[in-house]
Amino acid sequence: MxxxxxxxxxxxxxxxxxxxxxxxxxxxxxxxxxxxxxxxxxxxxxxxxxxxxxxxxxxxxAILGADWPDAGLPWRDLLRGIGETIWQMCQDHHGLDSAALSAPRSPRSVEDRIQSYIETLQSQDFVLEDAAVSVEFVITLALTASAEMRRLQKIEAQHENGPRLPVLKAYDTEEVWRGRGWYARKLDIVLDGLEHRRLSS
The missing domain is CATH 1.10.10.60 (Homeodomain-like)
Structure with a gap:
């Protein structure tokens, strides 16, 4: 038939x-x-x-299948947890970092989660705009840092049998070229700045 x-x-x-x-x-x-x-x-x-x-x-x-931090966490733990989730998603789905950064619009599921996280930060003395920027920044930082590490891995692979690509001395460290690069350092700087801004607002 x-x-x-x-x-x-x-x-x-x-x-x-x-x-x-x-x-x-x-x-x-x-x-x-x-x-x-x-x-x-x-x-x-x-x-x-x-x-x-x-x-x-x-x-x-991918967002729905990820393990996201509880919205009730203290703000530092919450922002770190959001970054961890993004990193894990990038590891689970190769190329997700660049795909997410080039997407024509935000998936509805991430918008719903962002809203709950913004409300949490507001309840912990963040003004609305700072809460929104903070959540968006951590997501973007994790995505761009993941994409950057993939780029550096390609560069290093191309120079596998020779000297590393010449860079400024400050960037020629194992911290830059291994693991998550400067992601943790960048995040710490921002979180410290947010603490100061939150207390002074």
Missing amino acids: DRKPGRPRGLTVEVIAQAALDDGVATFSMPSVARRLGVAHSGLYRYVEDRDDLLVRALDL
Whole structure:
């Protein structure tokens, strides 16, 4: 019996978004996702508008699956926890850092979480604008720091059998080139500044 045309059994927006994550959130294409799912490329457009829409939905799925800090934490612990979650997401999904930074809009799930975190900071003597900037800053810092470390790893791999790329002496340290680079140092500087700003406002 011939199958009637229509939506393939088991195909949902969530299934397609997961396929995009599995294919590579920064590099997937609509045809590559369709191949992974064994469906026609054109059939995906019954569920998502275009690649940008699918990117946002894939990021949304990654966000929903991440382990986020409790909104009731003290503000320093909360901001550090947000950064840890972003780092773990970047490790779990290669290329998520650059994909998130280039996304056409924020996933709804992250907006909901940000709102709860902003309210927590407000309850701990942050003015609204500082609370919003603080949460956004930590997310952006973790994403950009992760992307930077991937860039440095590529540079180092290209110079594997020779001297490291010449840089200023201050940047030629193991702290810069290993692990998370200067992420923790940058975050500490910002948190110390926020403490001063919060107490003086």
